[in-house]
Amino acid sequence: MSSENRITGHYAVPPELSGKRLDQVAAGLIxxxxxxxxxxxxxxxxxTxxxxKCKPRDKVMLDDQLELDAEPEAQVTWEAEPISLDVVYEDEHLLVINKPAGLVVxxxxxxxxxTLVNALLNYAPEVENLPRAGIVHRLDKDTSGIMVVARSLVAHTSLVExxxxxTMGREYEAVVVGTLTGGATVDAPIGRHPTDRKRMAVVPNGKPAVTHYRLVERFAAHTHIRCKLESGRTHQIRVHMAHVRHPLVGDPVYGGRLxxxxxxxDELREVLADFNRQALHAQQLTLEHPETGEILSWEAPLPDDMIELIEALRKHAKELEQSAY
Known part of the structure; x- marks a missing residue:
């Protein structure tokens, strides 16, 4: 098998993983x-x-070099299903989709x-031979927006890198509780919640996580923001915004009570009560094409439920402003 079709990679053990088991370090790095x-x-x-060659339980230390050189094989055993996909772009290497809220990845x-994987196996059967069916980054079930999927090993290696x-740019739009006065950066490590393993939290020994946000529009008691990620931790925007006491509207895990x-x-009360997912949308994705090196960018417009939410908040803010005169 030619080298270009093999799964390869070189990884140096960072300080935070030094002294841990090889299998744990591998899971963190790859x-x-x-x-x-x-x-x-x-x-x-x-x-190696x-x-x-080492055993999974062997300890590895700072700056040890992990080298991966493996043959690809069927990576998934899930069934293909004829589920419709909103395809924004596709070629032999990439598949870019606009994922609706409610679709599990x-x-x-x-x-x-x-799930999205079942849909991908039907639409692009070749992803069966790629790790995680070509998915290199995920969106939560109830987060909508742009996702890229690898259709080749060349693309998979490039996207992971x-x-x-x-260097992959990802921007999100969100609506949060409370009125923010300006943009800022949240730099706080994220890991598993110490008592609730289904949740993530800002914890001292978590993985580094950085979220930049800026204001799009401020309402009477909510704010429409745009977020840019430097890292891609599980639930990152949701955890970071809750950490600074501005949780996402509708977030069932980190948002608290309504x-x-x-x-x-009455109109706004109904809209807020019925918005039962986190108000988060992956709006833009920018990356380097794995074969041509061209910088490509795609955008997905806000879904109808977030447009309705923003319009209701805007209308309420104007009504309050007019009643003050």
């Missing part, structure tokens, strides 16, 4: 592959440390079918 696959590569010698407990080096602004009209 997160686009499943833990079971990484384990099998370690045992087979496809994943400083050129030597990966099959998991409680969602064995009806762009994510790791933070808070209604003073003088809320």
């Amino acid at each position: 997160s686009e592959h499943s833990r079971s696959r990484l384990q099998s590569w370690i045992k087979s010698g496809a994943l 440390v400083n050129g030597k 990966h099959p998991a407990a409680g969602h064995a079918a009806g 762009q994510l790791q080096t933070r 808070r209604l602004p003073k003088g809320t009209s």
